[in-house]
Amino acid sequence: MDFTIDSEQRALAQAVREMAARHPSGPSRTGAGPKPHNADLWAAMADTGLLGLPFGEEVGGFGATAVEVFLAAGELGQAGLSTAYPDALLAAQLLADAGDDLLSSVIGGEALALPALAEPLRAFAPVPGGVQATQSGEGWVLEGAKGPIPFGESATHLIVSARAEEGTVLVVVDAPQVTDGVLGSGQRGRLLLSGAAAAESLNRALALASVALAGQALGAMESAMRLTTDYLKTRKQFGVPLAAFQALTHRAADMYVSLELARSSAMFLAMSVAEGDTDPATVSRARVVLSRTGRHIGQEAIQLHGGIGMTAEYAVGHLTALLTAVEHTYGDVTHHVSSLAAQIEGHDTVRLLG
Amino acid sequence: MQRSLSAEDARFQAELREFMTTQFPEEIRAKVRAGAPLTKDELVRSQQILNAAGYAVPHWPTEWGGRDWTPLQFHIWQSEMQAAAVPMPLPFNASMVGPVIATFGSEELKQRFLPATANLDIWWGQGFSEPDAGSDLASLRTTAVRDGDEYVVNGQKTWTTLGQHADWIFCLVRTNPDAKKQEGISFLLIDRYSPGVEIRPIQLIDGGHEVNEVFFTDVRVPAENLVGEENKGWDYAKFLLGNERTGIGPVGTLKRHLAQTKEYASGVSRSDGTSLLKDPLVAARFAALEAELVALELTVIRVAGHSEDGKPNPASSILKIRASQLQQDVSELAMDVAGPMSLAWLIEDDVLADSGDGALVPEWARRATPTYLNNRKVSIYGGSNEVQRSIIAGAVLGLKG
Numbered sequence: 001m002d003f004t005i006d007s008e009q010r011a012l013a014q015a016v017r018e019m020a021a022r023h024p025s026g027p028s029r030t031g032a033g034p035k036p037h038n039a040d041l042w043a044a045m046a047d048t049g050l051l052g053l054p055f056g057e058e059v060g061g062f063g064a065t066a067v068e069v070f071l072a073a074g075e076l077g078q079a080g081l082s083t084a085y086p087d088a089l090l091a092a093q094l095l096a097d098a099g100d101d102l103l104s105s106v107i108g109g110e111a112l113a114l115p116a117l118a119e120p121l122r123a124f125a126p127v128p129g130g131v132q133a134t135q136s137g138e139g140w141v142l143e144g145a146k147g148p149i150p151f152g153e154s155a156t157h158l159i160v161s162a163r164a165e166e167g168t169v170l171v172v173v174d175a176p177q178v179t180d181g182v183l184g185s186g187q188r189g190r191l192l193l194s195g196a197a198a199a200e201s202l203n204r205a206l207a208l209a210s211v212a213l214a215g216q217a218l219g220a221m222e223s224a225m226r227l228t229t230d231y232l233k234t235r236k237q238f239g240v241p242l243a244a245f246q247a248l249t250h251r252a253a254d255m256y257v258s259l260e261l262a263r264s265s266a267m268f269l270a271m272s273v274a275e276g277d278t279d280p281a282t283v284s285r286a287r288v289v290l291s292r293t294g295r296h297i298g299q300e301a302i303q304l305h306g307g308i309g310m311t312a313e314y315a316v317g318h319l320t321a322l323l324t325a326v327e328h329t330y331g332d333v334t335h336h337v338s339s340l341a342a343q344i345e346g347h348d349t350v351r352l353l354g
Numbered sequence: 355m356q357r358s359l360s361a362e363d364a365r366f367q368a369e370l371r372e373f374m375t376t377q378f379p380e381e382i383r384a385k386v387r388a389g390a391p392l393t394k395d396e397l398v399r400s401q402q403i404l405n406a407a408g409y410a411v412p413h414w415p416t417e418w419g420g421r422d423w424t425p426l427q428f429h430i431w432q433s434e435m436q437a438a439a440v441p442m443p444l445p446f447n448a449s450m451v452g453p454v455i456a457t458f459g460s461e462e463l464k465q466r467f468l469p470a471t472a473n474l475d476i477w478w479g480q481g482f483s484e485p486d487a488g489s490d491l492a493s494l495r496t497t498a499v500r501d502g503d504e505y506v507v508n509g510q511k512t513w514t515t516l517g518q519h520a521d522w523i524f525c526l527v528r529t530n531p532d533a534k535k536q537e538g539i540s541f542l543l544i545d546r547y548s549p550g551v552e553i554r555p556i557q558l559i560d561g562g563h564e565v566n567e568v569f570f571t572d573v574r575v576p577a578e579n580l581v582g583e584e585n586k587g588w589d590y591a592k593f594l595l596g597n598e599r600t601g602i603g604p605v606g607t608l609k610r611h612l613a614q615t616k617e618y619a620s621g622v623s624r625s626d627g628t629s630l631l632k633d634p635l636v637a638a639r640f641a642a643l644e645a646e647l648v649a650l651e652l653t654v655i656r657v658a659g660h661s662e663d664g665k666p667n668p669a670s671s672i673l674k675i676r677a678s679q680l681q682q683d684v685s686e687l688a689m690d691v692a693g694p695m696s697l698a699w700l701i702e703d704d705v706l707a708d709s710g711d712g713a714l715v716p717e718w719a720r721r722a723t724p725t726y727l728n729n730r731k732v733s734i735y736g737g738s739n740e741v742q743r744s745i746i747a748g749a750v751l752g753l754k755g
Contacts (some may be wrong), residue, residue, distance in 0.1 A: 003656045009355075067355045084672040131564060229751045244755025249747035256746055257672050264652035270359035285645040338634070340641035345620065345631055348613040349437075350644050352651055353359055353367065353430065 001222045001353065003267055005071070012064075019044050020079035031312045032321035035082045037112070039153035042083070046109025048072075051088060054208065055096055060104040066208060068269035070215040072077035077219025080315055082322050084151040085211035086329065090115045091159050093205035094170055100193045102157060102172070113157040113172075115205075116146040116183055117330070124331045126161060126168075126202045133162035133169045139188045140164075140171045147182030150325075158183060159192060161202065166194040168202065174307060207278035208331055214266035217290050217326045220257055224301040224319045228252060248304055255297050262293035262304055268352075281343065284336035285350070291333045367430050373407060374438035384440040386397065387614065389721050391562070394477070394519045400441045401448075401474040409435075410443045411472045415456050416469045429655050436606025446515070449597050451524045454541065454590050458582035467543070474654035479520030479546065481511040481568060486712045489741050491526070492535045492588060496570060498542055500577065505529075505542060507550075507573040513735070517553050517566035520546050530585050541587035543579040544570075558731075560724035561701060564730040595737055596670050604677065605651045608684055612647065615688045616640055618718050622691060630691060639687055643680070650676050668749045671742040677730040678739060688718075689726040695719035696726075 005013075023041040024185035028034065045051060053068045055061025062068070069089065076083055088106070091113040095103040107113040109155040131144035146160055158176040160183070173189040193201050229252060242248050254292045272279075280316050298320035302309035309316045327333070359367065382396055392400075405419070406412040412431060414420035423431070442448075452471050455463055470476045487494040488559070496509025507527060523544045530538030530688060544551065550573035555563045582590055619640070622630040630636050655677070657669035689696045700720035733739045747753040 001359060001655055005355065135497045229753060232753055239658060243747075243753040246744070249751070249753040250740065250743040252751055252753060253743035253746035254675075256751060257675050260657070260669075260672050261646075261649040261653050263678060264656050265649045267355060267656070268357065268648075268652050271355045274355070275357050276358070285648050288645040330729060337638050337641050337645075340645065341634060341637035344616070344637045344640050344644075348616065349609045350648050352648065352655075353433065354364065 001271075003264075009068060009071055013075055015048055016050065016072045016075035017078070019048050020075055020081055023081070025080050025082070025318065028312075028318075032318045034150065034325075037084060037151045039154070042112070043109050045083070045085070046107070047057065050085070051092070051109055052107030054089070055092065055103070055107060055219075059096065060107040065274035066211045067270045067274045069208065070211050073212040073215030074219040074222075077216035077221075077322070078223050080220065080223060080319050080322060082325065084112070084114060084154075084210040086216065087114045087150065088112065089212050090205040090209035090330075091157075093208050094159050094192060094201050097197070097201035097204065098170075100172075100192060111156045112154055113153075113159060114149060114151060114155040114273055115153070116149045116158045116160045116173075116176075118148060119144065119146055120148075120182065124328075124335050126199075126206060127163060128161075129163055131160065131162040133160075133164040133171055133339070135164075135191075136188070138190075140169070140191055141189045142171060142173070142189065143185055145182055145185050147178075149181055149183060150329075151179055152176070152178035152181055152183065160187070160189065161198075164194065167196070169194040170198045170200040170202070203280060204278045206280075207218065207273045207283050209330060210283045211270050211273050213326050213329055214269050214286060214290050217294050217323055218259075218263055218266045220319045220322045221262065221294060221297045224297050224316055224323075225252075225255055225259055227316050227319075228255065228301045228304050231308075235306075251300055251304060255300050258293045258296050262290050265289040281340060284331070284340050287331060288333055288336045288340070291327040291336070294327050298323040363424075363426060363430065366427055370409075370431055370434040371438070373409070374440050377407070378438065378440050379401060382384065382441065383439040386441055387610070388717060389725060390717075391424065392441060396476070397441060397444060398474045398477075403675050404435075404443060404474045410474075411448050411452060412450055413449075413512050414472070418452075418456050418464065418640035419472045420634050421436075423597045426655060432604075433606040433651075436604060437610055437658065444474055444477065446480050446520075446524075447474060447476070447485070450480060450594050451478045451543075453597055454524070454594050455581060456707070457593065458541075458586075458590050460578075463543070463581065476521045477516075477519045479514045479517040479523040479566075479568070481514060481523045481525035481544070483513045484510060485512055489738055491591070492528055492536065492539065493537065494528060496525065496527050497531070498529050498540060498575070500529070503577050505545065505575045505577060505580070507542070507570045507575055509570050511570075512556070512565075512603040514553070514566045514568050515544075515564060517568060518555065518563065520553075522546055523551075523568060524581075526587050526591055529587075536588040538585055539587040541581040541590045542575060543581065544573065544575050547573065547594070548573050550574075560728040561699070562724070562728065564728075583646065594752060603649065604681070605654055608677070608681055609647060609651070611642055611684050612640070613687070614718070615684065615691055617717075618688070619691045622693065630693075636691070639690075643687065645685075646680060650680060668745060671737075671745045671750075674736060675733075675739050675742050681732050682729050685722075685726045685729040689722040692719040699724055 049062045050072050052061035054066055057063045092106050106113045119128040119130045122130050131142055133142050139298045142162055147237045158173045170192040171189040172192050173187050178184055234325045235242050272282050301316045302320055305316055308314050312349050401410055411419045412421035412423055455467055482493050498505040498507045523546055525540050525542050525544055526539050528538050529540040550571040552569040554567045556565050558564055619630045695715050698715050698720050700717055
């Protein structure tokens with residue numbers, strides 16, 4: 001096992017960092033709430049090769065691995081950028097597994113294909129079960145609503161998970177009509193994958209998206225940690241810097257301990273997926289640690305800043321909101337602990353080194 | 355970045371696993387698995403078997419029995435030992451005084467002590483803490499006054515773990531009372547059988563005799579037993595503590611405890627006849643702890659927190675904090691799994707009749723509460739977790755008032 005980041009990977013990270021700096025986060029409509037899709041940033045990401053990082057050159061991809069996805073997403077997270085990157089990679093993986101022609105225009109940034117997995121009033125599951133798909137003529141009809149779909153209004157295509165007689169099906173909806181983040185019932189689309197192939201592909205795609213989410217969360221946590229330590233050094237009260245108060249510095253130390261363990265978990269997930277391990281348990285273990293850490297660091301970053309951390313003008317609250325959003329994307333702590341708990345009897349211990 | 359082991363490391367792992375699981379006495383491993391305390395003879399025998407195979411002090415310099423392993427190989431070595439329930443080499447010898455003598459001691463001290471220390475022919479005790487010098491270790495007051503070719507030592511040490519077995523004690527002593535407190539300390543090796551040394555047991559809340567007080571009254575110590583330079587002992591102590599904290603990252607042991615606890619839980623029935631492991635809340639605690647333990651193990655591998663170039667590595671503070679918290683969490687879970695059975699204690703010196711009714715409450719359940727209470731120590735020793743937080747805040751984050 002080796003955690004070293006090589007020089008090519010460092011160069012990629014550097015390029016993404018510079019690109020991110022040229023596209024600062026735009027304003028939210030309200031507070032630190034959801035940001036709209038930034039088409040300029042997305043085009044720059046496509047130009048930098050990010051949208052096709054883990055896919056083969058024959059489909060316009062970069063021929064890299066999940067490790068590079070992790071590093072690129074980390075830079076986006078550090079910059080506090082909220083993007084559809086994890087979702088777009090998930091959709092791209094589904095298209096790649098199906099050998100679908102749409103993939104190359106998704107990688108090129110001309111099309112924006114996003115997954116539609118969530119359903120109103122349903123807890124997270126890859127296929128939540130409220131939406132039914134039935135074949136009708138050459139296409140498929142979807143009964144039931146999907147949402148929320150982050151950035152869904154800007155999508156050119158949605159890949160909808162649904163249940164059908166075949167089991168799980170994935171249906172591509174072209175030019176979807178998304179209103180307030182929700183895709184209403186009665187949509188028509190074409191079949192991408194069905195049955196076991198759909199379930200397996202979803203599994204792989206969720207693992208890849210989880211790597212991007214892990215990178216994004218780690219980057220955001222690093223920024224929140226840095227802002228917090230800088231603030232403790234410079235902000236003065238009672239005539240001394242806040243760093244003079246042990247009640248505060250010990251909390252910062254605990255944030256750092258959490259951050260370093262989360263870093264190990266995120267890197268391990270990236271290496272695992274890069275080597276073809278898309279076992280949901282590997283994903284869940286990493287996401288439990290990252291999501292718990294995201295809460296810890298996000299909450300403490302605001303608290304240690306005091307009032308300024310509450311303002312929409314200052315970055316730390318936006319980072320905390322980003323961490324909160326990541327945590328609830330594709331399964332939160334409850335979902336992942338609960339699925340790990342359901343298979344707790346299947347092994348004596350978790351072997352990392354064989 | 356690469357997850358899988360290289361062919362060379364996989365071979366290395368297989369060799370160690372083979373040795374630990376087939377060449378090491380099963381009766382000792384069984385006692386370790388059961389959480390039973392080992393006798394002095396068993397610990398000495400264990401270390402001598404490891405030492406003969408070159409597995410007792412691999413992190414020492416190669417001329418003194420060290421192995422030229424990579425940080426990952428050191429981790430594999432420790433993991434395989436702990437997974438196989440082979441007792442770790444005595445930390446006072448292997449992780450604490452050995453590396454200090456090897457790094458800072460005179461050639462004469464190395465020749466005299468290192469081979470015997472590696473082979474546990476000498477059992478070392480630690481003489482650092484004092485009644486008024488706990489977290490503020492540098493305020494220690496035990497004095498060593500030079501008198502010709504000897505030092506005369508007076509004072510009291512405490513928390514000397516397994517000092518009842520010790521042949522020698524490595525001590526921090528004050529040799530210059532006028533200097534700044536960190537600059538008047540020396541590192542002295544004291545024969546436990548010297549006239550004027552008295553060791554008294556301290557009984558702990560788990561009922562065990564694990565630690566001791568050591569009193570020094572006009573103890574005469576040859577000046578050649580000084581390690582390194584006079585008044586530089588604080589530097590050596592910081593080096594030692596950096597190594598000690600790394601040694602406190604017993605990930606393999608922790609994984610084995612958690613796996614055993616899971617097995618115990620599967621043997622406890624609920625009112626509907628299903629096992630306790632079917633309780634979603636219990637299963638969730640196991641699942642979450644496994645995830646956190648994976649993160650700890652990965653961090654151990656990633657930062658390989660050994661002292662380098664004689665300087666402590668602040669990463670060791672991260673590992674010490676998190677490992678101690680998880681150790682406490684696992685023993686807490688074990689006690690909760692024992693449930694009502696946790697009210698019964700195993701008194702180690704008593705023998706439970708194998709076939710008697712008492713044995714219906716198994717040993718693991720009887721050890722659960724004493725172990726839980728005993729493990730409160732892990733966030734206190736080796737530099738309390740609060741001291742570690744101050745180190746991280748200052749040395750890593752640069753937070754200084």
